[in-house]
Amino acid sequence: MEDFRGRGEGFEADSPNAGGTTRIAARSSFVDSFKGCGLSGLRIDKEDLRKRVLIPEYLRKAIDEAVRVKDISGIEERFKWDGVTVAPVSPMVVFVNSRSGGRHGPILKGRLQELMSEEQVFDLAVVKPLDFVKYGLLCLEKLASHGDFCAEETRERLRVMVAGGDGTVGWVLGSVAELYLENRKPIPPVGIIPLGTGNDLSRSFGWGGSFPFAWRSAVKRSLYKAATGPICRLDSWQVTVSMPHGENVELPHSLKYRDEGTFNQDGDVEGDLPENFSCFEGVLYNYYSIGMDAQVAYGFHHLRNEKPYLAQGPVANKLIYSGYSCSQGWFCTPCLSDPGLRGLNNIVRLHIKKASCADWEQIRVPSSVRAIIALNLHNYGSGRNPWGHLKPEYLEKRGFVEAHSDDGLLEIFGLKQGWHASFVMVELISAKHLAQASSIRIELRGGQWKRAYMQIDGEPWKQPINNDYSTFVEIKKTPFPSLMINGE
Numbered sequence: 001m002e003d004f005r006g007r008g009e010g011f012e013a014d015s016p017n018a019g020g021t022t023r024i025a026a027r028s029s030f031v032d033s034f035k036g037c038g039l040s041g042l043r044i045d046k047e048d049l050r051k052r053v054l055i056p057e058y059l060r061k062a063i064d065e066a067v068r069v070k071d072i073s074g075i076e077e078r079f080k081w082d083g084v085t086v087a088p089v090s091p092m093v094v095f096v097n098s099r100s101g102g103r104h105g106p107i108l109k110g111r112l113q114e115l116m117s118e119e120q121v122f123d124l125a126v127v128k129p130l131d132f133v134k135y136g137l138l139c140l141e142k143l144a145s146h147g148d149f150c151a152e153e154t155r156e157r158l159r160v161m162v163a164g165g166d167g168t169v170g171w172v173l174g175s176v177a178e179l180y181l182e183n184r185k186p187i188p189p190v191g192i193i194p195l196g197t198g199n200d201l202s203r204s205f206g207w208g209g210s211f212p213f214a215w216r217s218a219v220k221r222s223l224y225k226a227a228t229g230p231i232c233r234l235d236s237w238q239v240t241v242s243m244p245h246g247e248n249v250e251l252p253h254s255l256k257y258r259d260e261g262t263f264n265q266d267g268d269v270e271g272d273l274p275e276n277f278s279c280f281e282g283v284l285y286n287y288y289s290i291g292m293d294a295q296v297a298y299g300f301h302h303l304r305n306e307k308p309y310l311a312q313g314p315v316a317n318k319l320i321y322s323g324y325s326c327s328q329g330w331f332c333t334p335c336l337s338d339p340g341l342r343g344l345n346n347i348v349r350l351h352i353k354k355a356s357c358a359d360w361e362q363i364r365v366p367s368s369v370r371a372i373i374a375l376n377l378h379n380y381g382s383g384r385n386p387w388g389h390l391k392p393e394y395l396e397k398r399g400f401v402e403a404h405s406d407d408g409l410l411e412i413f414g415l416k417q418g419w420h421a422s423f424v425m426v427e428l429i430s431a432k433h434l435a436q437a438s439s440i441r442i443e444l445r446g447g448q449w450k451r452a453y454m455q456i457d458g459e460p461w462k463q464p465i466n467n468d469y470s471t472f473v474e475i476k477k478t479p480f481p482s483l484m485i486n487g488e
Contacts, residue, residue, distance in 0.1 A: 044224045046115065052227050053092040053116055056085045059140065059154055060119035066139035067122075067131055075139050076146040087153035090227035093136075094121045095129055095172055097164030100195035108163055108193070111219050124168065129175035141184065158188045159485060161226050165196015166286055170254055170457040173482050174283045177236065180480040191226035191485035193219070198458060200286050200379035204405060205232070206488035209382065225487050233406045233481040235376055237284045239456060241463070242277040243471040252459035255282035268360065270349055271445050271470030284456045285482060287380055288475060290442065291344050291371030293415060295453035298460035343367040344414075347445050347452065347465065352437035355408060363435050369414035373431075374440055374475060377405050387411045388430025400436050408477055409436045440475040 055063075062079035066072045094112050098105030105123075112121045122132065137155065144152035162172045169192055179187050194202035194210060203209045206229075207222070243249075251257070257280045345365040350372065352361055365372065378385045387403060395401060403411050414432040423429045444452060444465050452463045454473070465471055 044220045046220065049115065049220060049224055049227070052089050053120075053223060054088055055091045055093075055117070055120055055154055056087070056150060057117075058082075058085070059143070059151055060117055062139050062143065063132075063136040064119040066135040067127055070131060070135050072135060072139050072142055076143055076148075079143065081143070081148040081150050085150050087150050087157060089157070090159055091154045091157055092116070092120065092159045092161060092223065092227060093132070094161040094163060094193075095124055095127075095132075095168070096121060097124045097162075097168040097195060099125070100164040100168060105163065105195065108195070108219065111216060112163070112223075115220060115223060124164070124171075129172045130178065133175050133178055137179070137184070156186055159226055160188045160190045161193060161223070162190060163193035163195050165194070166198055166201045166457045167252070167254060167459040168196070169201050170283070170285050170459070173236070173285055174254060177283060177478070177480065177482065187480075187483055189231045189483040189485045191222070191229065191487060193222050196458070198382045200377060200382070201457070202487075203379045204286075204377045205234075205484045206486050208487070222487070226485050229485040229487055231483050232486050234285060234484050235406050235408060236478045236480070236482045237288075237376065237410065238281060238474075238476050238478050239284050239288060240279060240281040240474045240476075241454075241471070242279050242474070243464070244274045244466045244469040245276040245278045247278060247464050247466065249280065249461060249463060251280060252456070252461055254456055254459050255280050255461070268351070268362065269470065270443060272468060274469045282456055283478065284376065284475070286377050286457045287373055287375045288454070288456050288473075289371055289373040290348070290452055290454045290473070291369075291415070292453075293371045293373070293381075294455040294460050297455050297458065298453050298462060344369050344372060347449050348372065349443040349445065350412075350434070351441040351443070352412070352435050353439035354436070355438045360441065363412070365434070366414060366416075366432065368416045369432060371415040372412065372434070372442075373415065374410040374412050374437075375403075376410055378403065386413060386415070386431040387433070390430070398433065400433070403436075406481065408438055410438075410440065410475065411436055412440065438477060440473075442473040444471040444473070 058079050058081070062075055065078075066075060094116070096105050096109045096112065098109065109121055109123055122129075137158075140151045140155040140158075144155055160172065160176065162169045169190070173190055176188060176190065179185065192199075192202040192205065192207040194208055196202075199207075199209050239255075241255075257278070259279075343366070345367050348365055350363045350365055352363055353359070354361065373380065373386070375387060378387065380386055390400065390402075401407070401409070403409070412434040413430075414434055416432065444463075449465060452465055454461055454463050463471070
C-alpha cells in the first residue's frame with residue numbers, strides 16, 4: 001500500500017442511529033474518574049484486604065524464584081507446606097505496565113506492593129506474563145501435586161489484575177489463554193486498573209475509563225472489587241496474517257511469528273498464491289482495524305516511544321493523538337492525491353461467514369471507506385460506540401442482531417471522511433455498517449500501494465503488501481472464552 005501519510009485518508013459515517021439499550025454502555029472519562037475514587041462511601045480496611053488477597057510467604061517466594069530463574073526443578077524440596085497454613089479467600093497477582101498512565105506505573109507499583117507484597121506485583125518491563133503462566137502457576141501446580149493443599153487452593157482461587165491500557169490487558173489475557181491449550185485449569189479471571197489512553201476494555205467491564213483522581217484510595221477499592229467481583233465471559237478471536245515468505249514485519253508484542261506454512265484455500269481468492277507463506281498470529285478482544293485509524297495509531301505510538309516526555313498522562317496523550325490525526329489528513333485532503341486511490345476497496349476484498357452458514361460471502365467495500373473495523377465490544381476510541389444503538393426494525397432489515405461481547409459475532413463497519421467521523425465519535429450518527437460475522441477473511445491485493453496499517457486492540461503495525469501475491473488476514477473465534485472480573 002502506498003504510504004497514507006499526507007494522502008488525506010479520513011473517514012465519515014452515515015448509518016441509522018437510534019435509541020435503545022445495550023448491555024455495555026460507554027461512559028465519559030470524567031464521570032469514570034470520580035466513580036473510580038470510590039465515592040459510594042464504602043470503606044476498605046487495609047488489613048482485612050491483605051488477609052483476603054495475600055498469598056502465604058513460602059508460596060510467594062516459591063513463585064518469585066520459579067519466575068526469576070525460569071525453572072521449577074526441585075521446587076517441592078525447597079518450599080514445603082507446614083500442613084497448617086491456609087490459602088486466602090482471593091489470592092491475587094498484579095501486572096503493572098510502568099510505561100502506561102503517564103509514567104505513573106512505578107508509583108502505582110509501590111502502592112500495590114504496600115497493600116499486598118512485593119512478590120505479588122510484577123512490572124511488565126521485568127516479568128513477562130507468559131513467564132508467570134509457564135513458571136509461576138506451574139510452580140503452584142507442582143507443589144499441589146506433592147500434597148500441598150494450600151498451593152492447590154491458591155492456584156484454584158487465583159485472580160489477576162492488570163494495571164495498563166487495552167494492549168497490556170490483551171497481552172495478559174493472551175498469556176493466560178495458553179492454559180487452555182495445555183489443559184491447565186482453572187483459568188484465572190482478569191480485572192483492570194485503567195492506565196491507558198482509550199481503556200475500552202476497562203470501560204466495558206465496569207473498571208472505568210481513566211486513572212482516578214484520588215488514585216491512592218481508589219487502588220485499595222479496585223483490589224477489593226477484584227477480589228469480590230463476579231466473573232463474566234468475553235469472546236476472544238484468533239487473528240492470523242499470512243503473507244508471502246520473505247517479508248519482514250516489526251510486530252507488537254501481542255503478535256507472534258509461527259512456522260511458515262501453506263495457505264488453506266477454502267474460499268474464493270482473487271490474487272496469485274505463493275508456494276509458502278510467512279505467518280504470524282495473535283488474539284484480539286476488542287477490535288481489529290485496517291486503514292487510516294491504524295495509521296494514526298502507528299504514528300502516535302512511535303512518537304510516544306521516541307519522545308516519552310510528551311506522554312505525561314491520558315489527557316496529554318489524547319491531545320497529541322488528536323493533533324496527529326489532523327496532521328495525517330483526516331480533515332483535509334491534498335489536491336495532489338488521486339481520489340480514486342484512497343479507498344480501501346482498491347486493495348481489500350472482504351469475505352465473511354455468518355453464524356448459521358459455513359460458506360464465505362463477499363461483502364462490498366464502498367469506495368469512500370478509509371478504515372475497516374471489526375469490533376467485539378461496544379466501546380471503541382475511548383468509550384465511543386460507532387456501531388450505534390440500532391432500532392429493532394433496522395436490525396431486522398439488515399439481518400443483524402443486538403451486539404454483545406459474548407455472542408460469537410464481530411460487528412464490521414467502515415469509517416470515511418474525517419469531518420463526518422467527528423459526528424461518529426460524539427455519537428451523533430453511527431458508522432457505515434458493513435456486516436456481522438462469525439469469521440472474517442481479508443485479502444490484500446497490493447497494486448500501487450506498498451503497505452497497509454493495521455492494529456489489534458490499540459497495538460498497530462505496518463504491513464507490507466506484495467505486488468505479485470496476496471496477503472490474507474483471517475479472524476476466527478477461539479474455542480474458549482476469556483474470563484473477566486466485573487468491576488461494577
